[in-house]
Amino acid sequence: MKRGFLVAAGAAVTLLAGPRARAQGVGEACAASYEQAQQLVRDRALLRARAELRLCASSCPATLARDCRSWSERVERDMPSVALSATSAEGHAPGRVRVLLDGAPLVEAIPNAAIEVDPGRHTLTFEDMAGTRVVAVVTVSPGDKALPIAVRFPAAGPPSAAAPVRQRWPLAIAGAGAVALGVGAFLGIKGHLDRSELRGRCAPTCRADEVEAIDLTWKAGAISAGAGLLAAGAGAMLYFQLDPAAPAATGAGLSFSPGGPWLSMIGSF
Incomplete structure (x- = not known):
């Protein structure tokens, strides 16, 4: 009336x-x-x-x-007014809490006194110092005085430490594979250079032990590169499986031929 x-x-x-x-x-x-x-x-x-x-x-x-x-x-x-209050999940004072009214800043800390607002439907957003928000939608009628509006912040979830650990060990495998791949590349290149030097110095009458040493270098390089390639591929595959949102990455592969080692790039984008 x-x-x-x-x-x-x-x-x-x-x-x-x-x-x-x-x-x-x-x-x-x-x-x-x-x-x-x-x-x-x-x-x-x-x-x-x-x-x-x-x-x-x-x-x-x-x-x-x-x-x-x-x-x-x-x-x-x-002129209506609202009396704001907030508690933590345990029922304690949550510290400083800022409040927004319909998306605009209302107060930077909840006061003890009631706050005057226009009548109508309003959205009140309570935000604690950790950035957690609680939203209350209320209808304030003309003549409402110190209308109580109380919110309770949810309990904080346990820190998600498993996810970073889960993401680290595939990367560690991929990193070890990359190191082994690098060692394989080095041995392959060394074997290629040693063979060129041996050909120029004594071919075709070089000693058997010198030829065998080069052959062993190439075999060690091939084993290291193969193991590294498998480890890098396995680590990358596990990483992408555990984190589907991760972008695809480019990988490296090392192949050997009688003419020497070759480094090739493989990947998807």
Whole structure:
């Protein structure tokens, strides 16, 4: 009933406000605040309406100022407020909690006093120092005073240490494979250089032990490279299986031929 009377009175005054203000020869600030305040009341934007009514009361002639003071009293009666509170999952004070009203900052810390808000449906977002958020959707009616709005933050989950460990050991396998692959490449190249040097020095009458040493170097390189390639491939495969979101990577492979070692690149994108 009270709200209906206020809206009806505002609508009636709006029709008369312009002519009445012009008839009294008031300034633009007075006329604007006199009319804007009534529109804001009809829109239930009471916080802004109060500011306009204060301007009207201080800048308008006595007759109009009396109207604004009367409307201001009604706005104060209808102005709702909310009493905010928050607790941790264990029921303790969660420390400093900032609150957003409909996405805009409201307070940086919950105060002890109630906070005035416009009537209507609002979304209140509570955020603690750890960044955890709790959202409350409430409807505040005109005349509600210190409407209690209490939230409880959820319990913090245990730290997810398994995921990093799970991701590290496949990388360790792939890293060891890369090292073995590098050793294989080095031995293969060394064997190739030693064979070239031996050919130039004593072929075809080189000693058997010198030829055998080069052959052993190549075999060791091939074994190391093969093991490294398998380890690098296995590590990469395990990593991508454990983390499907990880991007595909390029791999390296080493192959041997009678003409010497060859390094090739394989991968998917």
